[in-house]
Structure formats: structure tokens, C-alpha cells
Amino acid sequence: xxxxxxxxxxIVIVILAIAGIGAYTLSVAxxxxxxxxxxxxxxxxxxxxxxxxxxxxxSxxxxxxxxxxxxxxxxxGGGGINQTLIALSKAEGGQVTCYCVMDTGDWPTFNAILTxxxxxxHVNYVGLSPGDIVTRAKTEYQAGHVQADILVDSQPALMQxxxxxxxxxxxxxxxYLNNYSGIDPTGYIHPIFxxxxxxxxxxxxxxxxxxxxxxxxxxxxxxxxxxxxxxDPSTLNLAGPLFSSLGVSTTNQSFINWLNQVKANNPxxxxxxxxxxTDVSTGQAAIGLxxxxxxxxxxxxxxxxxxxxxxxxxxxxxxxxxxTTNAPHPYTARLLLEWFQSYSGAxxxxxxGRTPVFGLVASHYFPAIPEGTALVAMGANSSPNMYVNxxxxxxxxxxxxxx
Amino acid sequence: MAISxxxxxxxxxxxxxxxxxxxxxxxxxxxFIVQAFTSPRTWPLLVxxxxxxxxxxxxxxxxxxxxxxxxxxxxxxxxxxxKFLPLFPLTLPMVVKAFAxxxxxxxxxxxxxxxxxxxxxxxxxxxxxYSMAGLIFANAAGGIxxxxxxxxxxxxxxxxxxxxxxxxxxxxxxxxVSRVTxxxxxxxxxxxxxxxxxxxxxxxxxxxxxxxxxxPTLATEVYNLVNVTYNYALAxxxxxxxxxxxIVLITLYLWYVRKSFKFVTVTGKASxxxxxxxxxxxxxxLLFCAAAMLxxxxxxxxxxxxxxxxxxxxxxxxxxxxxxxxxxxxxxxxHQPLFLQATINSFELAIGAGVxxxxxxxxxxxxxxxxxxxxxxxxxxxSLLPLSFPGVVYALGxxxxxxxxxxxxxxxxxxxxxxxxxxxxxxxxxIRFMTNSLLQVADELEEAASVAGSTWLRRFPRVTxxxxRxxxxxxxxxxxxxxxxxxxxxVLLSNAGSITLTVLILDLFENTASALPTVAALSTLMTxxxxxxxxxxxxxxxxxxxx
Numbered sequence: 001x002x003x004x005x006x007x008x009x010x011i012v013i014v015i016l017a018i019a020g021i022g023a024y025t026l027s028v029a030x031x032x033x034x035x036x037x038x039x040x041x042x043x044x045x046x047x048x049x050x051x052x053x054x055x056x057x058x059s060x061x062x063x064x065x066x067x068x069x070x071x072x073x074x075x076x077g078g079g080g081i082n083q084t085l086i087a088l089s090k091a092e093g094g095q096v097t098c099y100c101v102m103d104t105g106d107w108p109t110f111n112a113i114l115t116x117x118x119x120x121x122h123v124n125y126v127g128l129s130p131g132d133i134v135t136r137a138k139t140e141y142q143a144g145h146v147q148a149d150i151l152v153d154s155q156p157a158l159m160q161x162x163x164x165x166x167x168x169x170x171x172x173x174x175x176y177l178n179n180y181s182g183i184d185p186t187g188y189i190h191p192i193f194x195x196x197x198x199x200x201x202x203x204x205x206x207x208x209x210x211x212x213x214x215x216x217x218x219x220x221x222x223x224x225x226x227x228x229x230x231x232d233p234s235t236l237n238l239a240g241p242l243f244s245s246l247g248v249s250t251t252n253q254s255f256i257n258w259l260n261q262v263k264a265n266n267p268x269x270x271x272x273x274x275x276x277x278t279d280v281s282t283g284q285a286a287i288g289l290x291x292x293x294x295x296x297x298x299x300x301x302x303x304x305x306x307x308x309x310x311x312x313x314x315x316x317x318x319x320x321x322x323x324t325t326n327a328p329h330p331y332t333a334r335l336l337l338e339w340f341q342s343y344s345g346a347x348x349x350x351x352x353g354r355t356p357v358f359g360l361v362a363s364h365y366f367p368a369i370p371e372g373t374a375l376v377a378m379g380a381n382s383s384p385n386m387y388v389n390x391x392x393x394x395x396x397x398x399x400x401x402x403x
Numbered sequence: 404m405a406i407s408x409x410x411x412x413x414x415x416x417x418x419x420x421x422x423x424x425x426x427x428x429x430x431x432x433x434x435f436i437v438q439a440f441t442s443p444r445t446w447p448l449l450v451x452x453x454x455x456x457x458x459x460x461x462x463x464x465x466x467x468x469x470x471x472x473x474x475x476x477x478x479x480x481x482x483x484x485x486k487f488l489p490l491f492p493l494t495l496p497m498v499v500k501a502f503a504x505x506x507x508x509x510x511x512x513x514x515x516x517x518x519x520x521x522x523x524x525x526x527x528x529x530x531x532x533y534s535m536a537g538l539i540f541a542n543a544a545g546g547i548x549x550x551x552x553x554x555x556x557x558x559x560x561x562x563x564x565x566x567x568x569x570x571x572x573x574x575x576x577x578x579x580v581s582r583v584t585x586x587x588x589x590x591x592x593x594x595x596x597x598x599x600x601x602x603x604x605x606x607x608x609x610x611x612x613x614x615x616x617x618x619p620t621l622a623t624e625v626y627n628l629v630n631v632t633y634n635y636a637l638a639x640x641x642x643x644x645x646x647x648x649x650i651v652l653i654t655l656y657l658w659y660v661r662k663s664f665k666f667v668t669v670t671g672k673a674s675x676x677x678x679x680x681x682x683x684x685x686x687x688x689l690l691f692c693a694a695a696m697l698x699x700x701x702x703x704x705x706x707x708x709x710x711x712x713x714x715x716x717x718x719x720x721x722x723x724x725x726x727x728x729x730x731x732x733x734x735x736x737x738h739q740p741l742f743l744q745a746t747i748n749s750f751e752l753a754i755g756a757g758v759x760x761x762x763x764x765x766x767x768x769x770x771x772x773x774x775x776x777x778x779x780x781x782x783x784x785x786s787l788l789p790l791s792f793p794g795v796v797y798a799l800g801x802x803x804x805x806x807x808x809x810x811x812x813x814x815x816x817x818x819x820x821x822x823x824x825x826x827x828x829x830x831x832x833x834i835r836f837m838t839n840s841l842l843q844v845a846d847e848l849e850e851a852a853s854v855a856g857s858t859w860l861r862r863f864p865r866v867t868x869x870x871x872r873x874x875x876x877x878x879x880x881x882x883x884x885x886x887x888x889x890x891x892x893x894v895l896l897s898n899a900g901s902i903t904l905t906v907l908i909l910d911l912f913e914n915t916a917s918a919l920p921t922v923a924a925l926s927t928l929m930t931x932x933x934x935x936x937x938x939x940x941x942x943x944x945x946x947x948x949x950x
Contacts, residue, residue, distance in 0.1 A: 097899070103910040104902050108740040124899035127910055131630025132895050135799065138633075142427045143806035147816050160633045164425075204719035232616050235631050269616045274916035278502075281917065283718045284511050290916075298917030303715035353915070394632060402616070 081338045082173060086118070088331035094120035096332040099133045100152040101319065106352040113348045114339060121332060130157040137324060141166035146326045149333035152192060152340070155318045155377065156236050159387040162188050168325045170334060174341035184320075191357040192340045193349045194316030194375055196368070197238055197273075198309040200280050200290035206306075212287065215311050216246055219287070220261035229268040229276045229285035233397035236390050238273040238317060239289050240397055241378035245315060249383040250396045259400050269401060281305050291317070292368060293353045307368065314369060316355065318377045409827045410788045412808065413800025414646070417792055420799065421639035439640035444624070449644070451535070452620040455610065456603030459539045463546030464596045466695050468554050470547075472584065475558035477679045479688050487938060488696040489551040492544065493884040494933040495704065496905060497608040498912060499926040502919070503703035504541050504613065506710065508532035512718035514706065533615050541609050544699040546599045548884075549832070552877035553598075553839055557591035559873040560840045579679075591839040597652045598790070598835055605645060605793040621645070622793045629795050639799070642792045649791035653784055704930065711923035732924035739911075739925070741902050746932070749887050749903040752818075753936060756825035757883030761875060763826065764833035765868060771834070772841040786834045789827055798895040801827070805896065818901045824893045825886050832885075833878040840874030841867075876944035883936040888929065904929050 100107075104127035114121060126148070128136065133153045138161060140146045151158065151167075161167050169187030184190070199219075201212060205227075213219055219228055233240035247255030268285050270276045277294040279285040281303045295307035309315070321337050323330070339345045346356035350365035355375075363371040379386035386393050421439075422431050439445060467489065473479045474486055495503075507515050510528035519529050531537055585592075607622035614623065621641055628638035681688055710716050712728045736742065767786060789797065801824050805815045814820050868875065888905055897906060908925050911918045 101914070103914045105739045105741050105907060105910060126897060126899050127902070127906070128895075128897070129630070129913065131633070134633055135629065135635075135895060136802065139799070139802050139806060142425065143803070143812075145806050145812050145815065157633075202717070202719070204717065204722055235627070271611050271616070272913070274913060275612070277916035278919060282506070282512050282716055284505075284509060294916040297915050298715060301714040301917065301920070303917060304717055304719070391632065 081335065081342065085331060085335050085338065089118070089335045090120055092329050092331050094118075094332055095122050095124070096149045096329045096336055097124040097126065097147055098150045098152065098336065099126050099128055099136060099148045101128070101130055101133065101154065102152065102352070102354070103127060109352050110348045113344060113351075114336075117339065117344055118335065121336070123336065130154045133157060134160055137161055137166050138164050141325060144326075146324055146328065148324050149327040149329045150321055150323055150336055152319060152321045154237075155189060155320055156241075156387055156390055158189055158320060158322050161322070162186075166325055167322045168327070168330075170323050170337070172334075172338055172341060174338045189320045189322055190337055190341065191318055191377075192321045192337075192345075193354045193356045194318045194377070195238075196292040196309070196314060196316045196355050196366075196375065197242060197289060197378070198292060198295070198307050198368075199287060200277060200295055201287040201306045202280050202283055202285070203304040203306050205283060205286040209306070212308075213310060216242065217258060218310075219289075220258055220265060222265065224287060225265045227286035228262075228265055229270060229279045229288035231273045231276050231289070232269050232271060233401055234394045235271070236379075236386065236393065238276075238291070240393060241317060241382075241386055242289060242315060243397070244379040244382040244386045244393055245313075245376075248381060250392050256396070256400075259396075263400050277305070292355060292366065296353055296366070296368075309368070313376050314373050315378045316357075316375045318357070319354075409804070409823070410785050410830075412804045413797060413827075414788050414791065415800075416803040416807075417639045417642055417796060417800040418646075420635060420803075421643055422636075424636055435636045435640040436643065439637060439644065448619055448621045448624050451610075451618055452604050452622065454535060455538055455542065455618075455620060456600050456606075459542035459546060459603050460596055460599035462539070462543035463599050464550045464554075464592060466543070467547050467550030467595075468588070468592060470692055470695060471551050471555040471558055472580070473688050473692060475555055476584070477681050477688065479681060479685060479692070481689065485692055486555075487941065488692070488700065490548050490880060490884065490937045490941075491696075491700045491704070491930070491934070493548045493881070493937065494888060494930040495700075495707065495926060496888050496908060496929070497545065497606075498612065498909065499707060499922060500545065500703050501541070501609055501612040503706040503710075504532050504537070506706050506716070507702060508537060517718070532613055533617070535618055538609050538613055538618060541613060542603055542606065544703075545609075546602070547695070547699050549602075549881060550595045550599055552881050553595040553836055554588065554591050556836060556873040556877045557588055557839045557842075560870065561587060590842050593656055594835050594839055597656050598832065600652065601649060601787075601790045604648060605790070607793065607795065622795075625793050626795050629799070635799060638796050642796045645793060646791040649787060650784065653787050704927075707923045707926055710920055711927050713920055715917070716919060732920040733928070735921045736924040736928060739907060739921075741907060742904075744900075745902045745904045745907045748818075748901055749905070749929075749932070752822060752825060752901075752903060753883045753887040755822055756829060756886040757879050757936075759822075760826045760829045760833045760882045761837075761878045764830055764837050764878060765871065765875065766863075767830070768834050768837035768841050769863065769867065772838055787831050790831050794828075797828075798893075801893075802895055815896075816898045818898065820896050820898075821893055821901055824896050828893060829882045829885065833882055836874045836878035836881065837871060840871045872944045876940050879940045879944075880937050883940075884933050887933050887936060904932075 102110075104125065107123075107125045107127070111123065111125075114123070130153050133151055134157045137146075137148055137151055140148065141164065146166075151161075158167070167188045170190070171187055172190050175190055199213060206212065211223070213221065213224075230239040231237050233243055243255075243259065247258070249255070268276075268279055268288075270279060273289070273291055274294065276285075276288045277290045277298070280288045280290065281298055290305075290307070292307060295305055298305050321340055323333050323337060327333050340349075341358070343358060343361065346358035346361035347365075349356045350361055355362050355366055355369065357375055359373065359375065360371075362375065363369045363373060369375070382393070384392050421435055422433065424430060424432070470489060474482055479485065492500075505513070507513055508530040510516060510531045510533070513528065513530060513532070516528040516530055519525055532541065604620075605622055607620065607626050610618055610620045610623045611626065614620070621644060625638045625641050628634045628641070709725060711732050712730070713725060714727060714729055714731065716724065718724055739745075771786060792800065805811045805820055805824075811820075814823075887903075894906060894909075897903075904925065908922055908929070911925070912922045
């Protein structure tokens with residue numbers, strides 16, 4: 001069956017036309033728009049059995065700048081959520097789409113607790129990897145077809161979305177009830193849970209705990225040559241942000257010297273922190289850098305792994321939430337975000353093995369985190385800020401740890 | 404033709420994306436292309452990529468060709484069992500298989516290395532999975548099923564009259580194979596080699612997990628650009644390299660098979676394949692098949708089963724890893740909250756994608772092979788275009804296609820999007836299955852039907868398709884199995900109700916490192932499920948041969 005040139009030409013023209021329509025649609029979907037608005041919102045909430053009062057004043061012009069004054073007097077925990085927001089969510093219908101890094105299989109645990117508090121809410125939960133969430137959110141925004149109302153992703157990933165305009169700032173009331181040090185003053189990133197990190201070791205291979213490093217700098221000790229494992233620092237997952245917290249600056253020469261000493265220890269470098277945990281638990285490495293929740297999960301089945309935080313600071317890898325620009329269901333998204341940060345949401349996270357930034361709840365469910373411990377976001381004080389300009393840190397780590 | 408649109412558009416968006424900093428930007432620049440092609444990092448990446456892809460493809464094709472020939476052309480015993488074995492590597496997700504290889508061949512904890520140490524006293528590790536040789540071995544083992552399915556389909560479609568003539572005139576087994584069988588099989592072998600090579604150069608699971616940052620490839624670089632630094636433009640620019648490789652390989656293939664009449668053996672005359680008697684070589688042949696399958700499937704699968712039966716997996720001097728066995732991981736697996744929904748979704752997507760893809764591929768292959776106009780060449784390239792970008796980058800093109808094109812964005816976020824995307828992703832493979840079989844079929848059978856008054860719509864399903872039953876069955880098996888266990892580019896398009904078993908496994912694997920035994924249990928259950936998808940079509944479409 002032969003195709004004539006005419007038919008072929010028609011097909012090519014149709015394809016080019018479709019592509020042209022697509023390109024045109026794309027170009028107008030998100031043209032540069034200058035919006036001048038003045039937003040002033042004053043919310044005063046007095047609620048909760050703890051008697052806390054939270055006053056939030058938000059004002060800004062230009063649509064992208066938020067100046068906020070927060071006056072908070074609070075005692076005890078608990079809290080409630082703004083009734084106006086609840087009413088707006090009900091009026092919206094209660095639907096909300098959430099792209100989240102959490103296991104899809106854990107969502108039913110959340111949903112059971114959420115729907116007890118807010119029975120009208122129906123969450124379309126989509127579990128994706130951190131990179132996939134960024135890709136979808138950015139792409140949907142640029143195509144003018146936003147589907148997700150709220151994103152929960154790693155902080156480095158969400159920070160990538162801010163310059164694209166795909167995220168919208170918001171002042172969350174529940175946020176200020178926590179003693180978390182990593183609150184974002186611009187209002188885009190809202191801490192929800194974190195992954196505490198620490199030193200992990202194989203208890204079959206390291207029988208004497210006193211030989212373990214007592215500070216992070218101790219991993220450069222030559223006794224760990226060939227026995228140390230961590231994830232690739234240039235992926236800015238666990239090791240990368242932790243190192244940036246220690247060195248603070250990419251030009252700190254003593255820090256760079258220390259990194260070279262770590263490299264000289266011939267560490268096993270894996271593609272993820274989970275792989276690093278697997279290497280320690282299976283016996284491929286004696287010590288490594290790992291997450292508390294991996295340790296807790298393994299402990300339940302008797303895995304021969306120990307965990308401890310080193311130094312005076314309990315570092316966490318923050319996993320925040322963020323609201324999307326042009327979200328189809330903005331009010332229910334805000335309600336869900338507030339609930340994630342509330343006492344009830346913190347308990348839900350704890351029940352799935354995740355450490356909430358709500359310190360009171362975290363220390364109750366995770367004995368490894370003593371009460372009153374400040375949870376510090378890794379890399380928050382780095383220079384350049386790792387979350388804003390990760391490339392400088394990626395280049396540094398690549399130059400040392402390769403390839 | 405409509406399907407070609409789905410091939411072209413994602414690629415078009417990706418090519419466009421390599422010239423602009425953001426997809427909705429009009430600031431055209433060649434800086435990303437220049438950076439990709441001139442960066443000092445690029446050459447080592449290219450060398451690693453080509454070495455990994457080409458060598459593993461050659462090994463997989465060689466092993467599969469011998470295995471397929473033994474099954475299709477000899478009286479090797481146990482054929483009814485042997486014909487299913489090469490398909491079982493399709494049942495395990497690559498990520499899980501990667502860990503099975505680690506547990507077998509890691510220099511420190513590998514079961515094989517430790518066994519050799521115990522038996523022989525050799526203290527250094529004999530095998531190292533964390534090396535280029537280890538990567539090539541793992542990828543070659545994984546490539547055997549596809550190569551076997553394609554070559555077997557061609558062999559079963561091939562009339563053995565020419566081989567009979569060779570043996571009748573005194574040509575021995577080796578002479579017949581080398582001078583008759585191999586030349587006739589060359590299009591299939593070249594075709595599957597190109598496909599395996601493309602899959603190899605684009606694959607990133609093994610280089611990512613087993614390469615351990617020491618053996619970077621273009622695919623791992625692209626993955627980091629998309630998922631770590633979010634530099635989509637540079638990722639698309641690197642993707643152009645894959646596009647060039649694809650075009651070069653396709654061109655070579657098309658040049659080689661340009662005289663397709665040379666490979667026709669299925670004619671209007673009645674024929675049934677005859678078998679070569681192995682005689683004393685029967686048992687070495689059986690040993691070869693058993694060894695190939697032991698290494699490609701049974702060893703990793705047995706390891707996964709063992710890991711699924713322990714509360715945790717660890718190796719230490721004096722420690723008995725398998726002292727305590729338990730079925731608790733299977734209980735945990737089945738009690739995963741979305742296990743049942745994921746299983747149903749997996750079957751629905753796999754069967755839907757398998758059937759639709761194979762049917763569409765049958766029609767498209769027919770147009771490709773039987774079309775004598777110059778436009779045939781264009782469609783030859785089009786049919787392989789989806790393979791020209793790694794899955795992680797191709798996903799970007801797919802998502803743009805579904806978001807931007809009017810009409811398609813209405814189904815964005817639904818399961819239909821995943822089904823369409825699966826069809827687009829697997830169609831190139833399916834077309835190769837059908838094309839290899841079609842090359843063996845002469846026109847005279849259809850011409851006879853046409854002369855008798857049959858329209859194309861009547862003769863295609865009644866005359867042509869039955870002649871392609873092997874290719875049809877194998878395509879169905881391959882697409883269903885791969886749609887079930889690997890979602891690749893398609894997972895980016897998943898939505899709230901579309902969770903599959905693969906996503907459940909990957910979620911658990913990536914978020915809870917200590918859940919490895921439960922992941923192993925889920926993988927074992929998935930293997931059993933996929934086995935049904937493999938066995939049933941091959942039983943339904945089985946072809947009898949004369950001994």
C-alpha cells in the first residue's frame with residue numbers, strides 16, 4: 001500500500017499545525033503579567049485549650065512580596081484553625097489535589113485522621129518523587145493548566161519552584177505555634193515534617209560504641225577508611241546539606257580540607273540515603289549517614305543498626321508544603337496545609353514514622369529526640385544559601401567526590 | 404498516522420526545549436547544545452554509555468539467538484518448559500533486580516563471593532558487581548527476554564525449506580546454520596541488536612544503583628539534570644545526542660534490510676518447520692540453556708525470595724543470615740493499604756496496553772513493510788523515535804504533549820493518559836516484533852486473497868495476522884509484562900487513582916530503606932502475577948512444529 005506524496009504532505013502539515021497551535025498556546029499561557037495589588041489581612045485568633053493568641057498581619061504590593069508582622073503569645077500546645085477558612089473550604093466543595101513525596105500507601109492513615117476533623121474534604125493524593133513533583137508543578141503552571149493545589153516536597157526541590165512563579169506565598173497560623181527554626185520569612189515554604197539525620201552503624205561490625213565519632217568531623221578519621229558510606233553529596237539529599245551546615249561557606253578552606261580528608265577515607269558513595277542505610281544494615285559498610293525513620297523502621301524488625309545524632313545540633317532534612325499559584329481549590333489547600341502543621345496533623349505524620357516539626361509531638365513519638373530539642377534545617381545558614389543557589393555546592397562536591 | 408503525531412510531538416517539544424531556558428520562553432539560544440557537546444564531562448560519559456550499551460546488547464543477542472535457535476530448530480528436550488524460561492526475567496523490576504545482583508556479587512557481602520571464599524579459600528572477591536563488567540553483565544542478563552522473543556518469532560515464521568535443502572545436499576549442522584539460517588535471520592538479529600543497544604544506552608537504573616557514582620553515563624547525567632539541578636534545557640540538549648545515535652543506528656539498519664525480498668521465506672506454498680536432531684549434543688545444549696537461565700533469572704529470583712523470608716538482610720562474619728525465616732513480610736505486603744487497588748490497576752493497564760499496542764503495531768508494521776513508496780523510510784524513523792530519548796527526558800515531552808495540545812489536556816490527570824502514554828512508549832518495541840515476522844512473509848498469500856475478491860480489511864485479520872501469530876504473541880507478552888513491571892516515563896503522568904504495584908514497590912523502596920524484605924515479598928508476588936501474563940498468550944498462540 002503506497003502513500004502518495006500529497007497524502008504525506010497533508011500529514012506533515014497537520015502535524016506542524018498541531019505543534020504550532022501548541023506552541024502558541026504555550027506562549028500565551030504564562031506571559032509576563034504585572035499585577036499591582038495591595039493586600040492587607042489582619043487575622044486575630046484566640047483559641048485552643050492552651051489559650052494561645054495569634055495575630056497575623058499580612059500586607060504587600062506587587063503580588064509577590066509579603067511583609068508580615070506576627071505577634072504571638074502562646075502557652076501549651078493544641079490549637080484550632082480559622083473558621084473563615086473552614087467555611088471557604090466548604091463553599092469550594094472540599095476537593096483538593098496534593099502532590100506529595102510520602103508513600104501513597106501511607107495516605108490512608110492520614111486520610112482516616114483528616115476526615116474525622118474535616119469530613120467534607122476529599123484529597124486527590126498523588127505520590128511522586130521529589131523531582132517529578134517539581135517537573136509536574138512547573139510544567140502545569142507554565143502550560144496554564146495547574147492541577148495540584150498543594151505540594152509536599154523536599155526543601156531544595158520546592159525552592160526551585162519559587163522563581164518560576166509556580167508557588168504562592170501564604171501566612172499559616174499553625175506554623176507559628178511550632179518552635180521550628182526553619183520558618184521561611186517569604187511565606188512560600190511551610191515546614192511540615194522533617195527527616196532527622198544522624199550517624200548509623202552496623203552493630204555486628206562496630207561492637208564498641210566508644211570508637212564511634214563524637215562529632216561529624218570524626219568521619220574523616222582514618223579508622224573508617226573503606227568503611228564509611230553516604231549518599232552522593234552533589235544530589236543535595238542528605239550528605240550535601242549536612243556538609244554545608246558544617247562548612248557554612250563554599251570558600252571555607254578548612255572545610256574544603258576536611259572534605260578532602262573524608263574523600264581520602266575512600267567512602268562508598270551511593271545514589272540515595274536509603275541505599276546508604278541498606279549498605280550499613282547489610283554489612284557493606286560499618287558506619288554511614290542516615291535518616292532516623294530508616295533506623296526506626298529497621299529497629300522494629302531487629303536490624304543490626306544503631307543511630308545517634310552527633311554534636312549539639314539535631315539536624316533535619318526539611319520536607320515542607322507549599323501552595324500553588326492558580327490552584328483550582330485554594331482555600332481547601334490552605335486548610336490542608338494548616339492541618340498538616342497542626343497538632344492533629346503532626347500526630348498523623350508520627351504514626352507513619354515521619355518526624356513532625358511540631359517539637360512536642362516529635363519528642364513524644366520519637367524518643368531519640370529529647371523534649372525541647374530544637375530541630376535545625378540542614379543548610380539553612382549556608383553561604384551561598386544551598387536552597388537558593390545549590391549549583392555552587394554541587395560544583396564543590398563534584399570537584400571533590402567526583403566524577 | 405494519528406499515532407505518529409504522538410511520536411513526533413514529545414520529541415518536538417524536547418528538541419525545542421534544548422534551545423530555550425524554559426519551555427514557555429522565546430529566548431532562543433544554542434548555549435545548552437554547545438555546553439552539552441563541548442563539556443569535558445561529555446566524552447567520558449559517552450564512552451561509558453556506548454561501552455555499556457553496545458557490549459551488553461551484543462552479549463544478550465548472542466545468548467538469545469542460540470537459545471531461540473535451539474528451541475525453534477532442534478529437538479532439544481524439555482522444550483515446553485524451556486520456551487517460558489527466558490521470559491521470566493521480565494517479571495522482576497530492574498530496581499529490585501539491581502539489589503539482587505548486589506546481594507549475589509558484592510565484593511563484601513555477595514553470596515557468590517562468600518561461597519567461593521568458603522569453598523576455595525580465595526580471599527579476594529572474584530566478582531565485583533560495582534564495575535563496568537558488572538553493569539554489562541546485569542544489563543545483558545536483563546536483555547535476553549526481548550532478544551529471545553524477537554528472534555524466536557522470526558525463526559518460527561521462517562520456512563525451513565532452505566535449511567532442509569542445505570542438509571539434504573550434504574551441508575552439516577554448522578554449515579546450514581552459518582550459511583542459511585543466520586543470513587536469513589540477519590534482519591531480526593540486527594533489528595534486535597539496535598533495539599537492545601538503544602535500550603542499553605538509555606537505561607539508567609543499573610548505572611545509577613550499581614555504578615555508585617563512579618561509572619556515570621549519559622542517562623545518569625540526564626537523570627541528575629532533571630531531578631537534582633532541574634536543568635531541563637541541558638537535559639534536552641544531552642537528549643539530542645541520543646537522537647543522533649538513534650538516527651545513525653536506524654539508518655544502518657534500513658540500509659542493511661533495504662532489499663527485504665532476500666529474507667522472505669514464508670510463501671504461498673504449504674510448509675512446516677522441521678527440526679535439527681542434536682544427537683549427542685542434546686545434553687550440552689540443555690546445559691547451555693539451563694546455565695543461561697540460572698544466571699539471568701533463577702539466581703536473582705532465588706535471592707529475592709530469600710530476602711523476602713528474613714526479617715532483615717545482613718551479612719557479617721560468623722552470622723547466619725538465614726537463621727530465622729518468616730512469612731511476615733508477605734503478610735505486610737498483602738496488608739499494604741493500596742495493595743488490592745494497585746494489583747487491579749496493574750492488570751488493567753498491562754492488558755489494555757498490551758492488546759492495543761500490539762494491534763496498532765500490527766497495522767503500522769504492515770504499512771512499513773509492504774509500503775513501497777519513499778514515505779516508508781520516514782515512518783521507519785518515526786516508529787523508533789520514542790526510543791531516541793531516555794525515559795526520564797521523554798517523560799518531559801509526554802507531559803508537555805498532554806498539557807498543551809487542545810483536547811488532550813482534558814484527559815490530563817486521568818488513567819487514559821497513562822494508557823495512551825504506555826502505548827506510545829511500547830509501540831516501537833511492538834513494531835519491531837511484528838516487522839521482523841512480516842519480513843519473512845511473502846506478498847503472494849495476500850495477493851491470492853486479493854485476487855479472490857477479499858478487501859484489505861478482510862484479508863489482514865484472516866490471512867496476514869495468522870501468519871504473524873508468533874510475533875503477535877511475543878509482542879503481547881513483552882508489552883504486557885513490561886507495562887506491568889516498569890512504568891518508566893509514564894509514572895510522571897500518574898494520578899490519584901492510578902497507583903500500580905510498581906509504584907507501590909518503588910514508593911516503599913525509596914521512602915523506607917528498612918522495608919527491603921517487604922519490597923522483596925511484593926516483587927515475588929508480582930513475579931507470580933506477571934507469569935500468568937506471560938504463559939497464557941504463549942499457550943493460546945502456540946505453534947506446533949514437526950520433529
